[in-house]
Amino acid sequence: MRRLLPVPSAPAEPDVDLVEAYAYPPGRTWLRANMVAGLDGAAQAPDGLSAGLSSPADKRIFGVLRGLADVVVVGAATVRKEGYRPPKPKPAYAAARAAAGQPPAPVIAVVSRGLAIDFTAPLFTEAVTPTIVITCEEAAPHGLAAAREYGDLLVAGRDRVDLASALDALAARGLTRQLTEGGPHVLAQIAACGRLDELCLTVSPLLTAGPADRILAGPALPDGLSMRPVSVLEEDGSLFTRYVRA
């Protein structure tokens, strides 16, 4: 993996230390999104999943970002389509996580109103820290009961989840190093409520056309959200960009 931006001071810079490069800013709540898109902006490969846009280097960064996070916020559609499993503790992060007072692996927090979620799946039965279910007051009662029984229920909002309140509630539990893996509908709401501090966007060198979403799917942000690039890495033709809120 080589660094393109900031421009390296020496032509033969040593391989990038990803843990250092993606360290969370200390002492504050910080939410970053990790997404991948094709060259023409597709957030899904033609099969409807994101794996076809990924690469070994993208998977490494995906692992590093999870290894640094307290919580991974993700929409229920992504959980269902991508078959989410609980993050496993990784020896590479064990010491740093223990020193930072973090459990061995981040906790997944699933956003859902319908709660049509398989609560008997490994995401709930094998999680090191019980998977959080973020829902709203008007969610189906039987779903609420199941979420309470098999997960860790967090209610934020009346008829739909209020993402800002939910993220505040996670921070109040000490989960301040926040990561979202989308999908596009959840990410658009996080951006709209002003909570997107950083975007880690992999640009895959693949053109796909077709009906895929962009990485944000939702109503237009009236004034746009200006982001400032802070770094660009490259491996095997994929670009690993990092933008923070301008």
Ligand SMILES: NC(=O)c1ccc[n+]([C@@H]2O[C@H](COP(=O)([O-])OP(=O)(O)OC[C@H]3O[C@@H](n4cnc5c(N)ncnc54)[C@H](OP(=O)(O)O)[C@@H]3O)[C@@H](O)[C@H]2O)c1
């Ligand atoms: N390119 C990438 O980096 C990337 C990343 C992630 C996913 N993806 C792809 O994107 C697709 C899935 O993403 P998506 O945008 O369609 O869906 P999503 O954002 O993953 O999930 C949408 C679901 O989340 C719940 N939800 C969202 N906002 C809510 C709110 N305010 N209140 C209550 N519930 C809420 C609802 O779940 P219920 O229906 O359960 O109520 C809704 O159907 C898949 O094809 C996946 O492969 C791509």
